[in-house]
Amino acid sequence: SAVISQKPSRDICQRGTSLTIQCQVDSQVTMMFWYRQQPGQSLTLIATANQGSEATYESGFVIDKFPISRPNLTFSTLTVSNMSPEDSSIYLCSVIFWDRGENEQFFGPGTRLTVL
Amino acid sequence: EDKVVQSPLSLVVHEGDTVTLNCSYEVTNFRSLLWYKQEKKAPTFLFMLTSSGIEKKSGRLSSILDKKELFSILNITATQTGDSAIYLCAGSSGTYKYIFGTGTRLKVLA
Numbered sequence: 304s305a306v307i308s309q310k311p312s313r314d315i316c317q318r319g320t321s322l323t324i325q326c327q328v329d330s331q332v333t334m335m336f337w338y339r340q341q342p343g344q345s346l347t348l349i350a351t352a353n354q355g356s357e358a359t360y361e362s363g364f365v366i367d368k369f370p371i372s373r374p375n376l377t378f379s380t381l382t383v384s385n386m387s388p389e390d391s392s393i394y395l396c397s398v399i400f401w402d403r404g405e406n407e408q409f410f411g412p413g414t415r416l417t418v419l
Numbered sequence: 420e421d422k423v424v425q426s427p428l429s430l431v432v433h434e435g436d437t438v439t440l441n442c443s444y445e446v447t448n449f450r451s452l453l454w455y456k457q458e459k460k461a462p463t464f465l466f467m468l469t470s471s472g473i474e475k476k477s478g479r480l481s482s483i484l485d486k487k488e489l490f491s492i493l494n495i496t497a498t499q500t501g502d503s504a505i506y507l508c509a510g511s512s513g514t515y516k517y518i519f520g521t522g523t524r525l526k527v528l529a
Binding site: 347408412 | 461462463464467507515519520522
């Protein structure tokens with residue numbers, strides 16, 4: 304298993320502003336993932352963040368809107384840029400320890416974002 | 420297009436009842452199916468299933484996978500109010516991608 308922390312746990316923001324969400328893992332992991340869960344919806348993968356390379360974005364998500372950093376093997380950030388009320392969601396980071404021969408996916412506690 | 424469908428969408432039962440949650444999937448190069456419990460924000464891992472017909476159990480929860488019919492069930496016996504949550508299933512292909520269903524919202528009444 305893994306201990307994953309996220310900051311902030313929640314925030315209320317004004318439209319047009321940006322918010323950076325941090326994700327910290329207690330052990331090194333190659334692949335980190337960012338998900339979004341809009342109200343009443345399931346989890347949707349935004350992007351995969353690998354250390355030392357550009358993030359890989361899923362269809363419908365672009366780097367200008369959701370820039371991601373992955374400076375080392377235990378940390379990543381997701382920025383939600385130029386926010387609108389439609390960005391109100393729970394944002395979750397997650398990890399999979401492929402190098403341990405595991406493919407269980409563990410989630411951080413999430414960031415609840417409300418955009419006014 | 421890969422998809423995971425869960426049923427029912429919501430369920431209300433009384434303490435002590437047994438519930439069965441369903442998950443059907445169409446996932447290219449299917450590798451495993453995972454069940455999660457989501458109470459507030461973060462889903463917590465319950466089971467990972469990779470082989471057909473082998474039941475996994477954890478206390479009052481159990482789950483089984485049918486790779487021929489492309490579905491899985493999650494059973495909860497003797498339900499308690501603490502079981503109230505959204506239960507998510509997710510199918511994975513050989514890659515890191517997990518396709519999540521929309522979940523079943525379970526409410527257990529005292």
